[in-house]
Amino acid sequence: MLNNSLSRFAIVSIGIIFVWIVLFAFLPQLLVFIASFLTKGSQQMIEFEGNLENYTRLADPIYLKIFWDSFVLALITALLCLVIAYPFAAILARTSVQWRPILLILIIIPFWTSSLVRTYALIAIIKTKGLLNALLLWLGIISAPLELMYTETAVFIGMVYTLLPFMILPLFASIEKIDPRLLEAAGDLGAGFWNKLVKITIPLTMPGIIAGFMLVFLPALGMFYIPDLLGGAKNLIIGSFIRNQFLTFRDWPFGSAASMLLTFLMLALVAVYYRSQKVVESKDSA
């Protein structure tokens, strides 16, 4: 595993991280992989009878719908975050330099508190007798309280609220890097707001857009407590599905197969992301 020339200190520091990752990251994942080919036992948790049954079961339309619904939920969450965060990051990136660190810290501070607690606070706002309805009724905008809790809207509000900073920060970093002279030059040449946005700002910030998209999309894909608390778990999504297989139905092999499928989906997305980053980089250097 190691070169002979390495000192004892090097061997120890490499050894610790290597053993830790192999024992607690690689080995567990390998167990899941193996279990996904086994069968649920009547007496024991897992019976050693290898087959592909768990994967063929996943191909059932009921389960494919769960994967599809989760995919759509994560996708819409990421898109909503992008639309909300992009103008915000652009505004932030054009504030004076001395204010920027403070403005950034102010975004991160709420996320130093428990996400569960914040989700719980959201319930207080959007529930039928909550603050939002009280305000809207008082303003006379609505005549009957909105029934937001346990709807898709509530789930999206919760997901976007929790994941928004993961979109803002990479967008901010990439927008900040744009040379303002480029936009000035485009303006001098007669480009309007939309032309500058579509032809200069968006293409130049593509790495930030993609990075933010991944940082929101991937956690959204495996999330279960926000949809559970705000959506009332009406639509099953992958996260809740895997959890149920493990903790409720005790069908670990089937849950493992679902987890493997989720892992492969994620790896495929990361591969696409890598390629797109490379394309952007090669365009940059060209």
Place this chain on the structure above:
Amino acid sequence: MKTIKASYALIIYFLLYLPIGILIIYSFNASKYSTEWKGFTLDWYDKLLQNDSLIEAAMNSLTIALFSSLIATAIGTLGAVALYRYTFYGKKFLQSMIYILIVSPEIVMGISLLMLFAATTLPLGFWTLLIAHITLCVPFVIVTVATRLAGFDKSIIEAAKDLGAEEFTTFYAIILPNILPAVIAGFLLSFTLSLDDVIISFFVTGPSYEILPIKIYSMVRLGVKPEINALCTIMFVFTIIVVLLSQFLLKERQK
């Protein structure tokens, strides 16, 4: 245009802080169920202090967060420096695993560790939580420290070597002081990751050792209790103090 921009930014900030503000206000509200303001009270803080299981869960969470972030910071810092300085067989494998761990949905890590603990018949509780949280945090420490190392002047290490410094001395006297801000940042990140984790803990926790997020999760599902507001307010103030303190310390160091 300027006012539109400023108000858009202000609205986003307002919305980010609104839920936390509401929680804090409700924690002083005399009314238990309605959203109406029924007068100032400290009753919920009093109730909280009498709620032993909630206090215990909070203490357990802090204990796990402290130990796991300390150990993760040590492992991650040594690991990041090793990945930066040495070439060895399996380096690519290690780097890919770290990358995969960062992008994996937490639930994948949760169930895989549950499976490992079940296979080794390790009882779910303190130790399983500790292992899981360290595993969650180590990749983030490595990435944080690696970013700092990327800007490190390698010739300093060469100079130390030429002057006869041992590997450990080089690490301790040369590298560590230079990357200290990143190490502290990695520690703070780990601490908050551990304190906030719901998904992984959900799978590897046992009845013998209850931690706060899991406790709150079960409480919220059963119904809202104002003590939670009080507890969250205390935790929010606590995190703000830790954050401000660390910012202050980092600034002092840079001077």
